[in-house]
Structures are given as C-alpha cells and as structure tokens.
Amino acid sequence: MMKKKLRVVAAIIENNEQEIFCALRSQQMSLPNLWEFPGGKVEQNEDIFVALEREIKEEFNCRIVTDDVIFAKTTHDYDSFIIDLIAIKATLIDKEPVLTEHAQYIWLKRDNLLSLNWAPADIPIVEKLRTEKNRH
C-alpha cells in the first residue's frame, strides 16, 4: 500500500535572546516524547503561512508573525507515513505560549539544540539552524 504523505509546517520561533522555541510531544500524541518545532498539518488548499499561524494559536494559544519565506524543507520516511516538513521562521507576539497538548517547552540557544531527542524529520532543520551564519 502507498504510504500516506503528510504536509506539515513547523515554526522556528526565536526570541530576543536568540533562543529557539522547542516543544515536547506528549505521551498522547503521535511520535510521543520527541521534541519538535511546533506546527501541524496543512489543510487542503490552505496557505502554509496561514496554516502555521493557525496551528500555533491552537496549540499554544498565542500569535506569531511568520517570515514570508521557507527556511528549510525536508522529507522523512517514517514507518507509517512520509512527511514533507516545511520550516518557517517566526516571531512571537503578545505573550508566552501556553501548553495545551504538548508536555513541555523550552527556549534553547542554537548551540544547545542537539541536547534534545528530536523527531527524526527535524534533524536536518536543527543542523541547518546550528550552522547558519546570517541570523536575525
């Protein structure tokens, strides 16, 4: 049978201290106990930037402003599905995120990102963040 293909957007949210927002998937979610850049599935005909803002609002009850470019795009073949993961940088507006589905979150400097147990699809994005030169 053909594997299901998921199109997922993920936010690289950086704060004023150059820390990046990392979220821990809970026991109840798929890929439990793995860290991710928060986001979710893009709906049919939905704009990816709109999808990302929607997902962050749903999952953390806060608003972000996204870049208007894609930071990184990667494909990963999990046992039960294939994911197209689209990472987009973003900035938090209003307030700190509130956990609703995730088990935990943490703000980490780039150099410390590899200390977490990431969802496999996210590893290339973590690597790109660690080595990027022109940060903003």
Ligand SMILES: Nc1nc2c([nH]c(=O)n2[C@H]2C[C@H](O)[C@@H](COP(=O)(O)OP(=O)(O)OP(=O)(O)O)O2)c(=O)[nH]1
């Ligand atoms: N949001 C997000 N999902 C990721 C990342 N890396 C990664 O492998 N994934 C996977 C986990 C999920 O299987 C899928 C995203 O789906 P989701 O979080 O919207 O929804 P879900 O499958 O947990 O739950 P559901 O909507 O099926 O109830 O992509 C990532 O960095 N961010």
